[in-house]
Amino acid sequence: MVSLSAGVSDLRARLGAGVFEKVAGAEGPQRRVRIHEAPGPRWFGEDRPIRAVHGDASMFVGGLRALLLQSLHPLAMAGVAGHSGYRGDPWGRLARTSYFLASTTFGPEAEARATIERIRSVHAAVRGTAPDGRPYSASDPHLLEWVHLAEIDSFLRAHSRYGTAPLDQEGRDGYVADTARIARELGVPDPPETEAELAARLEGFRPELEGTPEARSTARFLLLNPPLPLVARAPYALLAAAAVALLPRWARLPLHLPYLPLVEQTAVRAAGGLVTQGIRWVMAPPAR
Numbered sequence: 001m002v003s004l005s006a007g008v009s010d011l012r013a014r015l016g017a018g019v020f021e022k023v024a025g026a027e028g029p030q031r032r033v034r035i036h037e038a039p040g041p042r043w044f045g046e047d048r049p050i051r052a053v054h055g056d057a058s059m060f061v062g063g064l065r066a067l068l069l070q071s072l073h074p075l076a077m078a079g080v081a082g083h084s085g086y087r088g089d090p091w092g093r094l095a096r097t098s099y100f101l102a103s104t105t106f107g108p109e110a111e112a113r114a115t116i117e118r119i120r121s122v123h124a125a126v127r128g129t130a131p132d133g134r135p136y137s138a139s140d141p142h143l144l145e146w147v148h149l150a151e152i153d154s155f156l157r158a159h160s161r162y163g164t165a166p167l168d169q170e171g172r173d174g175y176v177a178d179t180a181r182i183a184r185e186l187g188v189p190d191p192p193e194t195e196a197e198l199a200a201r202l203e204g205f206r207p208e209l210e211g212t213p214e215a216r217s218t219a220r221f222l223l224l225n226p227p228l229p230l231v232a233r234a235p236y237a238l239l240a241a242a243a244v245a246l247l248p249r250w251a252r253l254p255l256h257l258p259y260l261p262l263v264e265q266t267a268v269r270a271a272g273g274l275v276t277q278g279i280r281w282v283m284a285p286p287a288r
Contacts, residue, residue: 031099040108043181049171050178053159054105057280061272062158063097064243067222069150069251071215073208076146078130079138081214104182116185123187131214141189148183148191149202152176156195157246161269162276169195211254219255235275242272 044050053059071077103115126138136143156175160166167175173194183191192198223240226233244257245264252259260268 035107038108049175056163057276058158058162061242062155065246066151066154071218073146075136077214083126145188152179238271238275241268
């Protein structure tokens with residue numbers, strides 16, 4: 001029995017280390033120490049909703065949904081396609097994104113501000129012309145707002161569906177207000193501060209959204225051709241299905257994604273819960 005328990009613990013540790021390496025990159029362990037162990041004041045106290053959402057395994061579903069939703073803005077998609085290297089180095093992009101979220105949510109203020117400054121510096125160099133001839137700039141407050149809205153709506157919806165302890169209305173409003181602090185630091189002048197304001201802002205963007213060839217190509221890459229070993233394809237497929245099921249119906253047709261409400265409310269929901277619980281299990285710290 002002891003041997004079996006030790007074997008399970010060893011398997012859990014190895015799986016957790018593998019997932020963490022993919023998400024956080026080679027510098028993950030050093031960054032984790034700086035974020036969680038370095039002294040100094042934080043932007044958000046331990047009781048704030050942003051910590052509950054961004055520290056939950058449901059972020060895996062929310063992050064994938066966010067990428068799909070963000071791709072519907074042609075100018076944002078042009079910037080991603082032209083500058084992010086998401087196809088050539090998808091794991092590098094994931095590591096940078098996870099570091100941004102971790103440092104601003106959990107890290108000391110100095111680490112959070114340094115991360116924000118690096119991102120703003122990168123954004124200043126990201127500019128060009130979209131396939132439709134319109135210029136774009138990653139520092140454009142309007143595009144920054146779209147990226148912010150798509151992310152926090154996705155993270156919040158995934159947490160409400162698959163989170164360990166879904167937030168009540170006060171908590172959801174608190175989460176949107178918490179993330180507004182980070183959005184302002186990035187250059188969004190007037191981010192929403194309640195769930196209702198978030199929904200209204202997203203609705204206001206709909207006339208600008210469309211399923212461009214680049215957006216549909218991105219969706220195929222993310223959902224059907226991820227750079228994963230064969231053993232990871234099945235759990236990733238469950239994550240992908242859960243992410244698509246959380247998209248609004250109006251976002252699916254432009255991306256050529258299916259809408260199957262009965263299947264999504266039963267099989268997909270159960271599968272999403274299963275894979276999220278699995279990630280939560282392998283990523284949890286070992287019992288002492």
